Amino acid sequence: MRLAYQYRLLPTAQQSAEMDRWLDMLRHAYNWLLADRFDWYEQNRCPINACPLICSIAEPREQPDYYSQKRGLVLLKRERPWYADINAQVLQDMVKRVKLTFDRYLKGDSNGQRSGKPRFKGKGRYRSFTYPQVEANPIQGNRVNLSKIGALRLIQHRPLPDGFDIKTAIISKKADGWYVTLTLEDKAVPVFSSEVEPNWDNSVGIDVGLEKFASTSDGNFEPIPQHFRSSEEKLARLQQKVSVAKKGSRARKLLIRKVAKLHQKIARQRKQFHFEVAGRILNKADMVFVEDLNVKNMSRRAKPKQDEAGKFLPNGQAAKSGLNKSIADAGWSQFIDILTFKAEKAGQRVVRVDPKGTSQHCSACLNKVPKELSERWHSCSYCGNEMDRDTNAAILIKKVGLGIATLKNAQRTSVRREARAVS
């Protein structure tokens, strides 16, 4: 089982300057390797319908990959000897980051989700470096020993658990200072041991949404806390101030710092909230069914809705954009990760189910009851089932997860819709 512990670092001015220097050097090398990979594609691609009749045929060169770029580090250190100041493994990890970002761009992650084109990192955008290996007991007293940087003071606000080996150390620079994240592994604790047999009583379904953070199949809701909203509004005001401040001025710099700190605060509040909700949900049941967010298309705009006279009616788009969305967007996948992590630690299970059709069908009779996003109430004309639409969806997620309901009808109609979109 793997865990991560993060501690605040208190580096000396000299250590802090050295780490800043590393980050900047790593950033340059990262950008250079990225450019190297882009160059290769520029030189080697030839769209079949757009091949110029006259073109310079460059000597085909080997496609840069992880291994060739790693070998290139030797040359880098020869030409720029100051790169030898960086721990060799930290430098290699930077090459790995180039590989990962490129793989995600070309091949996609394990779910086949592709990321956007890798971007060059501007000043201050490369914020962490990784020691893929650390010495046996790096923490001595209130210091952590890191190769080539030395002993860094840290605030160990809670002790490391026993029986775990420290695998890697990630040093990151945040708005309020430096942090170290230690990943720990205990081979003795298997990742997932218990076999929970799901049934109606020990399981719960959850639906995440824009209006309420989460709705559970037992009819309860987790609202989005009010303090998120006030923080987000504060953020919007600050960002407005930044946009009118003179570029390069001291006032602007201070404002940007404030924005960064507020972002950090919001991220922490959100994480705290996610842990609390996850705790409450796992108290209810051993088996949790959640919607697979990769399948659900969150960013799609709501369809416009008109009355007979052609007047536009509220269609729920406002809920999809704006403050609520920015809160929820960044949140759900993190929340589900936290939920899964907490469940595994306690021997419980989280299962992702295909949410297709769960908002458009009746949880009691499984008939299709279409509704717009703005309709918050589920009212079934077939069986008379009346309930909140999110509760209805959560119950359906639970039923799909348990295999009681299959929403074949829903899938067929959405296939038809896709076919129409293509033609």
Ligand SMILES: [Zn+2]
């Ligand atoms: Zn019904």
